[in-house]
Amino acid sequence: MSLDQKTRDELREIAARYPEARSGLLPMLHLVQSVEGRVTPEGIEACAEVLGISAAEVNGVATFYTMYKRKPVGDYHVGVCTNTLCAVMGGDLIFERLKDHLEVGNDETTEDGTITLEHIECNAACDYAPVMMVNWEFMDNQTPESAVQVVDDLRAGNEVHSTRGPRLCTWREAERVLAGFPDDRADEGPAAGPASLAGLRIAREKGWTAPAGESKGESK
Amino acid sequence: MTDTLTPVLTDNWDAERAWTLASYEERGGYAALDKAFAMAPDDVIAAVKESGLRGRGGAGFPTGMKWGFIPQDNPKPKYLVVNADESEPGTCKDIPLMMASPHTLVEGVIVSSYAIRANTAFIYVRGEVLHVIRRLQRAVQEAYLAGHLGKNIHGSGYDLDLIVHAGAGAYICGEETALLEGLEGRRGQPRLRPPFPAVAGLYASPTVINNVESIASVPSIIVNGPAWFAGMGTEKSNGFGIFSLSGHVANPGQYEAPLGITLRELIDLAGGMREGHELKFWTPGGSSTPLLTPEHLDVPLDFEAVGAAGSMLGTRALQLFDETTCVVRAVLRWTEFYKHESCGKCTPCREGTWWLTQTLARLEKGQGSEADLDLLLDQCDNILGRSFCALGDGATSPISSSIQYFRDEYLAHLTHGGCPFDPAASTTFPSLSDTAAGATA
Numbered sequence: 001m002s003l004d005q006k007t008r009d010e011l012r013e014i015a016a017r018y019p020e021a022r023s024g025l026l027p028m029l030h031l032v033q034s035v036e037g038r039v040t041p042e043g044i045e046a047c048a049e050v051l052g053i054s055a056a057e058v059n060g061v062a063t064f065y066t067m068y069k070r071k072p073v074g075d076y077h078v079g080v081c082t083n084t085l086c087a088v089m090g091g092d093l094i095f096e097r098l099k100d101h102l103e104v105g106n107d108e109t110t111e112d113g114t115i116t117l118e119h120i121e122c123n124a125a126c127d128y129a130p131v132m133m134v135n136w137e138f139m140d141n142q143t144p145e146s147a148v149q150v151v152d153d154l155r156a157g158n159e160v161h162s163t164r165g166p167r168l169c170t171w172r173e174a175e176r177v178l179a180g181f182p183d184d185r186a187d188e189g190p191a192a193g194p195a196s197l198a199g200l201r202i203a204r205e206k207g208w209t210a211p212a213g214e215s216k217g218e219s220k
Numbered sequence: 221m222t223d224t225l226t227p228v229l230t231d232n233w234d235a236e237r238a239w240t241l242a243s244y245e246e247r248g249g250y251a252a253l254d255k256a257f258a259m260a261p262d263d264v265i266a267a268v269k270e271s272g273l274r275g276r277g278g279a280g281f282p283t284g285m286k287w288g289f290i291p292q293d294n295p296k297p298k299y300l301v302v303n304a305d306e307s308e309p310g311t312c313k314d315i316p317l318m319m320a321s322p323h324t325l326v327e328g329v330i331v332s333s334y335a336i337r338a339n340t341a342f343i344y345v346r347g348e349v350l351h352v353i354r355r356l357q358r359a360v361q362e363a364y365l366a367g368h369l370g371k372n373i374h375g376s377g378y379d380l381d382l383i384v385h386a387g388a389g390a391y392i393c394g395e396e397t398a399l400l401e402g403l404e405g406r407r408g409q410p411r412l413r414p415p416f417p418a419v420a421g422l423y424a425s426p427t428v429i430n431n432v433e434s435i436a437s438v439p440s441i442i443v444n445g446p447a448w449f450a451g452m453g454t455e456k457s458n459g460f461g462i463f464s465l466s467g468h469v470a471n472p473g474q475y476e477a478p479l480g481i482t483l484r485e486l487i488d489l490a491g492g493m494r495e496g497h498e499l500k501f502w503t504p505g506g507s508s509t510p511l512l513t514p515e516h517l518d519v520p521l522d523f524e525a526v527g528a529a530g531s532m533l534g535t536r537a538l539q540l541f542d543e544t545t546c547v548v549r550a551v552l553r554w555t556e557f558y559k560h561e562s563c564g565k566c567t568p569c570r571e572g573t574w575w576l577t578q579t580l581a582r583l584e585k586g587q588g589s590e591a592d593l594d595l596l597l598d599q600c601d602n603i604l605g606r607s608f609c610a611l612g613d614g615a616t617s618p619i620s621s622s623i624q625y626f627r628d629e630y631l632a633h634l635t636h637g638g639c640p641f642d643p644a645a646s647t648t649f650p651s652l653s654d655t656a657a658g659a660t661a
Contacts, residue, residue, distance in 0.1 A: 089648050127465065199227070200227050
């Protein structure tokens with residue numbers, strides 16, 4: 001089935017954001033995933049048509065980046081960091097537990113289509129290890145038990161919040177934000193988690209600051 | 221005497237709704253704009269040069285000098301691209317910065333773009349951080365509405381458009397020319413240099429690419445003066461930086477301090493190593509920087525001293541591992557990462573990381589022989605300095621440094637017939653996993 005007119009218009013809208021249209025290809029493929037649930041041949045054709053390049057060129061890009069999926073993704077993409085630090089801190093055991101619990105292997109989707117499980121690389125939250133991502137939202141300081149609880153809640157349709165962000169949306173909705181069409185959740189969640197503030201808290205307690213600058217008498 | 225910790229970039233992270241324009245402006249945010257617009261662009265560049273700010277993305281190249289390389293007589297448009305593709309294992313400073321205070325980055329983008337005379341700027345942020353992207357999108361939208369972005373900013377006659385661009389999962393795009401390929405809608409493979417991006421970067425136009433923390437530091441330099449910045453840190457490594465502690469430390473997290481603080485001081489601030497354990501090995505600046513050991517606890521964490529100790533300051537990503545951790549397992553996992561992320565463009569990296577993984581995996585299982593250690597070092601020798609970009613070089617760092625410091629531990633795998641460590645003991649839930657997995661300590 002070919003993409004609808006609204007999606008085609010939005011693909012053109014993305015390309016128009018840039019000085020050169022082809023720069024829009026990465027967000028355009030995110031939009032394709034938000035509509036199709038994966039990168040489909042139809043989505044590739046549509047991107048190629050908008051940008052005036054070959055489908056092969058689009059395909060070459062789509063196969064290079066790990067966030068683009070060729071198989072249908074579930075409602076929730078669950079990524080467990082198994083890069084060294086998270087793996088050592090417990091990520092390996094969390095990933096094993098989730099594979100058993102969900103009865104899927106790496107990069108596979110549960111039969112009910114809710115959860116796609118994948119082990120992922122470092123997601124820049126090492127001070128919250130072991131880290132799990134759900135639709136690329138942070139689930140910090142996980143244990144095998146907490147991770148199982150998260151996927152059970154998601155499968156039961158319960159509302160789940162990121163530990164350092166908003167209530168979780170679906171994977172397709174997340175892909176739409178990545179395509180540059182914001183949702184209304186920017187103001188949800190805290191500014192920073194506890195580990196992000198570890199040094200600042202000590203500085204506050206001790207009265208430590210950066211020196212005063214030239215323009216102000218007070219210390220900043 | 222400067223205080224031990226010097227919160228500047230992190231200073232507003234505990235503010236109520238710190239990510240909003242209202243909160244940021246209430247604390248004096250966007251004050252750098254008018255001050256910069258009253259200066260000639262070249263004087264802004266001179267101020268950043270004078271501050272001694274060096275790139276915070278790992279390489280430590282002087283930021284002002286980089287800006288000075290832009291040929292202003294080139295008639296093509298100039299571009300600023302912020303490298304927000306934070307993916308180096310252990311590195312976790314830019315993501316919390318953009319989550320808590322995206323306006324610090326936006327303000328830095330405006331001042332920096334003005335200095336290099338760019339009218340279009342991009343923030344290339346990795347795609348795997350949805351909420352950070354939301355906060356950036358919102359901050360840019362707020363900045364446009366407030367007249368900090370767009371046409372004739374603050375009545376200065378200066379125009380700037382800022383585009384938030386989400387990547388799609390590729391460690392290699394942290395390499396600046398691969399990032400440009402991604403931003404041009406192509407596979408993220410590095411480009412041959414020269415020409416350098418300053419001469420022919422995005423769309424073959426003069427382009428500056430800087431790390432998030434580098435650009436975010438610029439407003440404070442303009443507001444407080446270059447001497448203020450240069451007054452912190454060490455002789456050749458000026459200013460402050462965010463030090464990210466992770467792993468087996470009591471209180472992991474972000475600690476903003478003058479460059480030159482030591483790991484011993486940082487671990488003390490973080491409440492020591494976790495109860496009953498001691499430091500075994502650590503990375504000073506991500507997995508691509510050679511491992512260090514407790515003998516390096518008093519090395520000043522600046523570019524020169526860490527270099528002299530045989531490693532690199534990198535991104536100040538301090539991953540700390542205690543005596544429960546198997547260094548062979550740790551190094552194998554990093555090596556698998558480099559193999560996975562190798563872009564495939566050059567043979568030494570594409571094939572070399574594959575061979576490294578094979579050899580290491582065999583050792584980790586207690587198979588192979590002592591000669592495999594020499595084989596590994598030989599493989600490293602064929603990758604380091606022979607790869608197209610720094611990814612291949614980085615892949616060799618954990619291997620050669622771990623063999624240097626922990627040769628006996630590799631051999632123990634051979635005599636033990638496998639890994640002599642209990643992986644459950646190094647987790648954050650050792651007692652839980654004991655019960656769950658039935659493991660014995």
